[in-house]
Amino acid sequence: MIRLTIDGQEIEVREGTMIADAAARLGIDIPVYCYHEALGPLGACRMCLVQVEKMPKLATACTTAVAEGMVVHTTGPQVDKGRKGVLEFLLINHPLDCPVCDKGGECFLQDYTFRYGPPQGRFQEPKIQKVKDGPISDLILIDQERCVLCQRCVRFMDEYVGEPELLLEGRGVETVVTTVEGRPAQSQFAGNVIDLCPVGALLAAPYHHKARPWNIEREESVCTLCPVGCTTLTTGRDGRIVRVEGRPVVDRNWGWLCDRGRFGFDFATHPSRLVNSRLHGREEAAARTTREIGQWLREVVAQEGGEAIAVVMGGLHTTEEAHQVYRFATEVLGTRRLVVSRDVPGYVPRGLNGTFEDLSAADAVILVGTDPYESAPVLHLRLRERLKNRRAPLTLMGVAPRNLSRSTLPVETLVTHVGQEADVLAAALKEAAGDHPAVAALLSQGAGIARGIDPTQVSQLSRVLREAERLVVVWDGVEPDVEHVLAALAQARQGQTTRVLPTFGPSNWRGFERAGFDARFDALTRVLEDARDGKIRMLILWGADLLKDYPDRRLVEQAYERVEWLLAEGVFVPEGAEHFDAVVPGAAPGEVYGTYVNMEARLQIASPSVNPPGQARPTKSYLTAWAHALGKPFVVDEEWDPYDDASGDLLPEEPLPQDIEAIRAPDLPEGGVELLVSAQVWANGIPSQILEARLEAAQIARISPLDADALGIREVGVIRVESAEGVLELPVRVDEHLTPGRLLVPLGVGALPVNRLRPGVVKVQRLEEVQTP
């Protein structure tokens, strides 16, 4: 530890800390442009000048490491003169077009110039003209004249993301930020440079000229498009959400977002957004719909009691809304059939759930089934940051039916067959701790063969399972047996930490569970089977879209056909609209206050920045109206919150699961192409006009170049997929990274109804090839 004095205050910090960070700890603000803690020191802008005693000249606080006994002054005439000079230089070629600049009012160049800068520049020559409002991509604009050449954007893409799409070109005053060979930046993390840019050089195209910082509602919110639950600032203007920015949380996250979350906010104003009630497929006045629904509810409750009603919670609802539905269902209707909409069968008990802190502290991470780049993008960035920390090496392995390795994140993957992940993990566990009673119980039915997998790889995995002090497993929930292996693994590794991060949705499923719903897949299946068998007369979907999501489409169809009344609340009309007796428009995220629980089991608060459009109403409006129709009192408990005093913003800890269920070795297919499903944020069925082109490009099945060759598809084509359950026509494209013998289909896309088939071996046939110009 090193002691130093900054502005008369003493502080003790770790060796190697920069003066800027030490000052920040004391709450002393040093102006910076180029420095960002996540990117490390560079010393390009010279804005952070401070005076260090015994140093002949002013020093940059962001590149000068602390030293014992150092005395630093962050104010004083010398420092002021230095900063004034730097700002005068920065402004020499600056266009000073604040009135037309979107950053005006929240710009560090403005702020620092007001605080430290010269009132007038002495430079009389004409300013250098560069590109204004040029494209970095279809989503990001650059104004090269405003750039202060801090290089944050370039370094972020290059070093942090590992996709070097931006660069500096030219020399001296002619230097500009541009893209590699003028090609548009494609990275899904490129949007972060908008937040990183301290001035108005990099701008969000959808927000261009839309608003000013003083005429907006900018609220703390949470992205709900994937289970990472990134913290955001959501900007509303004139009743529409116009911008989403990352929101850093001290000591927890840097405020990165992926472009799906940053620009995909417009689903709430999409033309397909439901804004009117629908009765038997026709738009109807809200009052009339409420009357009808009340009538049906009365009838069912009176004749058969509440148990003939089941409620499926899904969509992008808050935990509070789920709790309101829970109370309505139990107290007013009197049913306990309360389940969560699921698209994959896996489940992670709370006792196993880890946090991002566990990830930062982990010495080994195993990705099971999931590629975070596609399913939870910001988690990919976290993994990369963890991997780049050379002080503490990280072992990164994968067990999945396809190779998970990427140039930005190399993963030693054990490529399994579809449905073999649990068995392979069990085999490694057998080798690592075969005699542990929990493992023995797990393997009692003969699992753990790992047929066809290289034994040295299995041994390597078993070594990780045995030796890792802090192990984190990231799992996509596609193969349900993995849950039991993970439970046994956690038991066998008593004394070492074993934590799991689930990447499956709905993004707030843990919050629904907190509110009282059963989030297990089996519970949902039971409800659907009961509905098919006529034991349920009314099915209420709260935000859920089962035809799109549930893995067995046939069962959902049968259930829909059999139930007498089918109701839905949601932001969009669910698939199979013809089945629904009534659909009522609900409020979307950004329109209600509430909490969301992310994949860490962490509660995060979101405040609304707009009102629900049209006739859309928050959950409680419907519940109170329906309860009124039933003649029962129902008062929404506004006081209820999902927090627990002891566990803070995490949901309460639970003990490790004790009962270990034995798993069976899977029947493995011989040859053929295997159908494989995966959740992908760019193809999750939530529409966006801003991202339309990118979403369309992602909503396609993928095959490996080898299989494509065999089928005679060069880039894009249409294939016919056949299995025991049926036939499906799918558009496909060639994916260089995909393991041969696999057909990858994103989950939850209406146009790719992969839930007509089951994962496993399928017959594939080419229908046509589509030429792309």
Added chain:
Amino acid sequence: MLDEAKAILKGLGTTFKALAAPRDTYPYPEKRREYSPRYRGKHMLAKDEEGHELCVGCGLCEAVCPAHAIRVVAAEAPGDQPVSWTNRYSVDYEVDLIRCIFCGMCEEACPTNAVRLTPFNELAAYDRQSMIADKQELLHPAIRK
């Protein structure tokens, strides 16, 4: 008797004096008063010599207005028909003349000298709605005769 006649004559005297004295009232609207050149009346949005709108829709007038009388909606200026001298302009600009207190702060805040308070002060209407001056109205200001 004499006292009363004196009082009447005195009264009439005042009347006749006033008849000959210079007038304080104006025969408005046939004749109008000259105002100070700094008089602040209804707003206008100015254009430059080429007819381009000066307003860039920065919203500073909206922000500074103590009466919340101004509403600005900015947008990218249409490229094909140059209405603005730069790439940003206001698609919508409204002043609520009932709310306005004619303080002139908007005029002072405007970086492009686009919004100006003219001497025009004949502000009357039969309903509140028509007291909201929209952009077209402000671009074609009425002249005070």
